[in-house]
Structure formats: structure tokens, C-alpha cells
Amino acid sequence: METFDYVIVGAGSAGSVLASRLSEDENVTVCVLEAGPRDWHPFIHIPAGFMYTLVDPKVNWLYKSEPSEWTGGRAIAAPRGKTLGGSSSINGHIYNRGQRLDFDGWGQRGNRGWGYADVLPYFRRTERRLTMEGGSGEELFRGREGNLPITDLEWRDPLCEAFIEGAVQMGIPRNQDYNGAQQAGVSYVQRIIENGRRKSAARGYLHPAMSRKNLTVRTHAHASEIVLEGKRAVGVCYRQGSRGGGRSGAPVEVRARKEVILSGGAVNSPQLLQVSGIGPAPLLKSLGIEVKHALAGVGENLRDHYAPRFVARVKGATTINERSKGLRLVGEVMKYALTRKGILALNPTLIYVFWKSDERVDNYDLQFTFTPASYKEGVQSTLDDFPGMTIASWQQRPDSIGYVRARSADPFQHPVIQPNYLTAESDRKVLLAGMKIARRLLMSKPLSEYYDREEFPGPQAQSDDDLMAAAKQRGTTTFHLMGTCRMAPETDPTAVVDDQLRVRGLEGLRVVDASIMPTMPSANLNASVLMIAEKAADMIRGKAPLEAAILKD
Numbered sequence: 001m002e003t004f005d006y007v008i009v010g011a012g013s014a015g016s017v018l019a020s021r022l023s024e025d026e027n028v029t030v031c032v033l034e035a036g037p038r039d040w041h042p043f044i045h046i047p048a049g050f051m052y053t054l055v056d057p058k059v060n061w062l063y064k065s066e067p068s069e070w071t072g073g074r075a076i077a078a079p080r081g082k083t084l085g086g087s088s089s090i091n092g093h094i095y096n097r098g099q100r101l102d103f104d105g106w107g108q109r110g111n112r113g114w115g116y117a118d119v120l121p122y123f124r125r126t127e128r129r130l131t132m133e134g135g136s137g138e139e140l141f142r143g144r145e146g147n148l149p150i151t152d153l154e155w156r157d158p159l160c161e162a163f164i165e166g167a168v169q170m171g172i173p174r175n176q177d178y179n180g181a182q183q184a185g186v187s188y189v190q191r192i193i194e195n196g197r198r199k200s201a202a203r204g205y206l207h208p209a210m211s212r213k214n215l216t217v218r219t220h221a222h223a224s225e226i227v228l229e230g231k232r233a234v235g236v237c238y239r240q241g242s243r244g245g246g247r248s249g250a251p252v253e254v255r256a257r258k259e260v261i262l263s264g265g266a267v268n269s270p271q272l273l274q275v276s277g278i279g280p281a282p283l284l285k286s287l288g289i290e291v292k293h294a295l296a297g298v299g300e301n302l303r304d305h306y307a308p309r310f311v312a313r314v315k316g317a318t319t320i321n322e323r324s325k326g327l328r329l330v331g332e333v334m335k336y337a338l339t340r341k342g343i344l345a346l347n348p349t350l351i352y353v354f355w356k357s358d359e360r361v362d363n364y365d366l367q368f369t370f371t372p373a374s375y376k377e378g379v380q381s382t383l384d385d386f387p388g389m390t391i392a393s394w395q396q397r398p399d400s401i402g403y404v405r406a407r408s409a410d411p412f413q414h415p416v417i418q419p420n421y422l423t424a425e426s427d428r429k430v431l432l433a434g435m436k437i438a439r440r441l442l443m444s445k446p447l448s449e450y451y452d453r454e455e456f457p458g459p460q461a462q463s464d465d466d467l468m469a470a471a472k473q474r475g476t477t478t479f480h481l482m483g484t485c486r487m488a489p490e491t492d493p494t495a496v497v498d499d500q501l502r503v504r505g506l507e508g509l510r511v512v513d514a515s516i517m518p519t520m521p522s523a524n525l526n527a528s529v530l531m532i533a534e535k536a537a538d539m540i541r542g543k544a545p546l547e548a549a550i551l552k553d
């Protein structure tokens, strides 16, 4: 049987960083198992290809969450990347870290070494901040030598400029760097992209390491079980097939001399633990799975951002909707081929606003996104036929809590994903306030030159009940599932890993991905996952943590 020092399950955002960092040590061997294919698909690398990979089963697990009251009984898509780079190969490639209070909160919950001053050096280690002329990048906060290029969006158009001006007139200041000292304000987005091409975690970390003799990367290799000897993880069983691994592939076992590391993401890591007999005993018993290690929190504490969108019809300006059709699209394709610019170099969202639901709130609890485009039925894979613009809003730190639970003992069957969107009243309150601000932003004076009329939910929707009905009707995920293998002190009944990311009560097994987050950061998640993996790499290698940043109060 083949034996490596480390076996990593999943070559996504976290797995790519770990594979690269751990294999820097020539004296250890590392094997990475990835269920999906290599990241050859051209739409992975063209930013606008996002619209296609969002629905492509070749590179996407295409999960769906369970219907619930506040989604109006709809099962919402829950896409997850299934290829080298994982979700960082199909995401909106926006770079957003969150707020200082997010990580201070992680530390204050009893997770030593995870306060903002501790994690800031790891954020910096991941990034190579490239600024436009006049752009920002305060050295205390930003890194210059990391693997991933962080660039400012170069696109400018009258709609975006008018939107920003409208926000400023509402008292929301322009922010030169929402990943710097302060998140609040309005600005163009920062992206992980270079020369008009996406830079996934695989392209930034994994590929440059793949020529190393001590790193083995197996694609189409779906891990089906963690092999335990008593309370120690000693290996992983997987099935390797030509099409995304899967049950038809031949079973193979690889052994880990030092550690097995799960980086399968917030859906797959808890599912793999559960089908391997590690999880809540009542759930495992109900599925006929032998309980090898009872751990109540596995799969619990799921959270996500839930966003309703307002769509307005545009007059007097060209939006992405028209540019993406007919002869104009041909022109855009040629422009991209020659210059790597134009709408094909755009990601789904162009402007971010961070603001608060109520003046009395100390911490900015709302995020808005604006884009001069609109999607049919609010689904981000098909653009409308009329000129449109969209604003979305969401509660940054949701209190609603759901779960991921294996549906059966079969590791290839999609698990139950129930985020329980908006079940917490606090989430509904903040969301409603956000929707009202979103509408004001769309109807601002500077945008009025281009604002024709509201298409969704439409002017008839005025009362709180009308707005919540609209949220139910078309609200969607912003793709930020997290928290299902929670890092927490032993006293917390939902704890799955300790602050070294070791699975509690077992040896030789860690989880390193979005599932370990104790609470939702005020952000999209990729930046934090990369930070977590950089920090975990030092822990696994037994290196001292990077020196904490010295911050002003």
C-alpha cells in the first residue's frame, strides 16, 4: 500500500495552499486527492466564464440546499467547485477579508492565536497587492510578495460612477481600500486576477509546486472513507474513475504516516467525517453507520449569506446585458483575445458597499453589491434581454444556523444541506433595512439619469411584508457556506476541531477549510480560507506562528 507523510483530501482553496506549503519540505511526501478533473476548462480562466462554470457538472458539484420557509419553499442552488482550485476556480474571484471584529471574535471565543493581530500576517502572506496608480495599499495591512495577485478593477462606466456618486450623496464615503484599516464605504471591487485571467488557488499555489518530486496530485479521486485504527487516522480510501471519481472507480487506499488533512470544503468535509463514523451518534445510527467517534458538532453550525436583489431597467446607457449579445459579443470576444479587456474580463459584481442597518449600530452589518447587468429570475447564469442593473444586499454576520447531514452511508450521494436562511429574527430585521437602503441607492439623484423603472420586485412592493415576500421569492445564496466543523474550545458542545485544527478526540486528523470558521466573517470567504490554510501549514510543520501585527486601537 502506498504511504505518504500527509494525505490531503481536496485541492480547493485550502488544499492548494497546504499542498504547496507542506511540500516545500523536501523531506516529507504529500499526496492530494481531488474528486474533480484538472483545471483545463477554458471557462475557469476567463473571468466571465463564471456564468458557465456555475452550472457545469464537469467542474461543479451542483449541490442544492433544502427548501425552507424563508426561501418560499424553493431549493436554492449551492454550487461548489470540483476541480483543481475547488471553489476558487469557479467563484466570483473577489478579494474581501472582512472586519477586525470578525477575527477578534474568533479569538474571544477561546480560539488562541486567531485574533485579528494574529491572522493579519497570514492574510498578508497570501497576497501580492498590485495597485493602480493612485490606488491604495497601506503596508501594515497589505502584502506584496504572496502567491496571489490582488488587483483593482479597471472597468469604469457612467452607471458605476453614478452609483458611487449616489452612495456618497447618501453619506456613504468612498473607501480606497476596504481590505485596509476600515471596511465601511463604497468602492470598486478588488479581485484575484492578473492580465485578465483568474488566478485560482490552484494557479497561485498548487501548479507551481506540482513539479516537486515529493508532491503527488491525483485527480478524479473521490475520497470515500477516512481509515481509522482505534482513535488514529492512518489513511484514506478513495475511488478513482475517469469522470469525477465516483462509485464506479476502483477502490484504492493510501496511508498517511503523519496526518490526514480534510480540505473538502464546508459541505464535503463534514459529510466525509460522518460516513466514516465520526459525527453525531444519533445521526450515524439512524443511517446505519457504525459510530467510531461520537462528535456532536460535525455538520452543525452551517451559515451562509442570503441576498435578495433589486433589478432596475436602464435608459440612456449601455449595460453588460446588451454587450453580451449578437455582434457586440463578437466584438467583445475579439477585444478579450487581443487585449484581455472588456466584458469577458469582468466578474459578476463591480462595486461593493459596506454600511449599517441602523445608525445606532456600531459595527457595519450590511454588504451591498452593484453591477450594470441583470439576470433572468435572479439566477446568475442568464442575462436579461433588456438593459438592466442590479443591487443585492445581505446581513454580514447571520445568526441563522443550519446543518449538513449525510443522507445515507453512501459517500457519493449528495448530503442534506439546510442553511435555514433567515430563521433568526435578527437576520430578517437587518435584511429588511438593507433592502430599503438598496432601493434608495438605486433611486439616488445621480443614477436618475439612467434609472428607467424597477423591474423586481417592482414599485407595488412597498410594505415590509411586500419586501420580505420578494426576499422569499428570489433571494439567493452568495455562495458562502461555512462553519460545519467548527473550531471551538472543548467546553463548546458544537466544537469539532481545536485551535490547531485537530479533530477533537482523534489523532492524526485535521480539518483545514471553510468549515472550521467559528462564525461568519463580514465578507466573501476565499481570502479567509487562504489565510486559514497558510496558518495551518505552519502549525502542521511545527513552525512558530508569524509575529502578530501591532495595531492601533
Ligand SMILES: Cc1cc2nc3c(=O)[nH]c(=O)nc-3n(C[C@H](O)[C@H](O)[C@H](O)COP(=O)(O)OP(=O)(O)OC[C@H]3O[C@@H](n4cnc5c(N)ncnc54)[C@H](O)[C@@H]3O)c2cc1C
Pocket (backbone or CB within 6 Å): 009, 010, 011, 012, 013, 014, 015, 033, 034, 035, 036, 054, 079, 080, 081, 082, 083, 084, 085, 086, 087, 088, 090, 091, 092, 093, 094, 095, 096, 221, 222, 223, 224, 263, 264, 265, 266, 268, 269, 272, 478, 479, 480, 481, 512, 513, 514, 515, 524, 525, 526, 527, 529
Ligand atoms: C460560485 C461561487 C462564487 C463565489 N464567489 C466568491 C468571491 O467572489 N470571493 C470570495 O472570497 N469567495 C467566493 N466564494 C466562496 C469561496 O470561493 C469559498 O468559500 C472557498 O473557495 C472555499 O474553500 P475551501 O477550501 O473550503 O473549499 P473548496 O475550494 O470548495 O475546495 C474543496 C475541494 O475538495 C474537493 N473535494 C470535496 N470532497 C472531496 C472528496 N470526498 N474527495 C476528493 N476531493 C474532494 C472538491 O472537489 C474541491 O476541489 C464563492 C464560491 C462559489 C461556489
